[in-house]
Amino acid sequence: MKKIACLHAHHSNIEYIERAFEVLEIELIHFVDPILSRRIESDKGFGRAQAQNKLKNQLKWIAESNIDAVLITCTSYITLIQKEEFSITKPIIKIDEPFFEMLCNVQGPQTILFTNPSTAPGTVERLNRFAQQKQKSIDIKVLIIEDTFELIISDSCFLGLFNFTYRI
Structure with missing residues (x-):
């Protein structure tokens, strides 16, 4: 069975994703990090490069957790991704x-x-x-x-x- 890691900025997305994938033979593993999106929006001292670095580290960590792909459901996170800088060993799916x-x-x-x-x-x-x-x-x-x-x-x-x- 394929395993997809889902990175969310808020837990409310879990139910939507579970429903969307319920007919498929896929195991979903959910990771929720509300802090990064809040810092991006509210902390003026937290720059884009810092946010990208934090996201890159998260994605590398998630990719090491025995999964087949990563699904990112947060559009704030998606806008941070630069293909050349975010090369991880697993495919990244942008919602x-x-x-x-x-x-x-x-x-x-x-x-x-x-x-x-x-x-x-x-x-x-x-x-x-x-x-x-x-x-x-x-x-x-x-x-x-x-x-x-x-x-x-x-x-x-x-x-x-x-x-x-x-x-x-």
């Missing part, structure tokens, strides 16, 4: 690349919604590079749904959702 592929195959205007404003610029930049590499033209509009990201990742949101679901 948004299948989405990019789909967007590149749609003709006409598209709207992309973001809940985390800090990830939008880097993700859109990566999407545009991805489209260029595939020699595709994309027409996208970016909208940010304000004040939702913190709500989504807060435990109180999930408790409220659980209570609502339980009552139904």
Whole structure:
């Protein structure tokens, strides 16, 4: 059975990934590091090079844990990856690349919604590079749904959702 290590910035992603892969014969091993993304967003003294070094060390450590590939679900982490600097012995799968592929195959205007404003610029930049590499033209509009990201990742949101679901 193949083993995929999943690197998340928040534990809430685990359930989504488990559901997406439940029909496959794959063992998922989850690693959660919320601190790196928080430092990237809030610590002005913590530079990009420091964040890249921390991520590179994490990925090397994860790759040594008897896995077949690494799936990164955090777009903040994905934007830090430079292929030439992040060569590890296992393939790195970036969660948004299948989405990019789909967007590149749609003709006409598209709207992309973001809940985390800090990830939008880097993700859109990566999407545009991805489209260029595939020699595709994309027409996208970016909208940010304000004040939702913190709500989504807060435990109180999930408790409220659980209570609502339980009552139904």
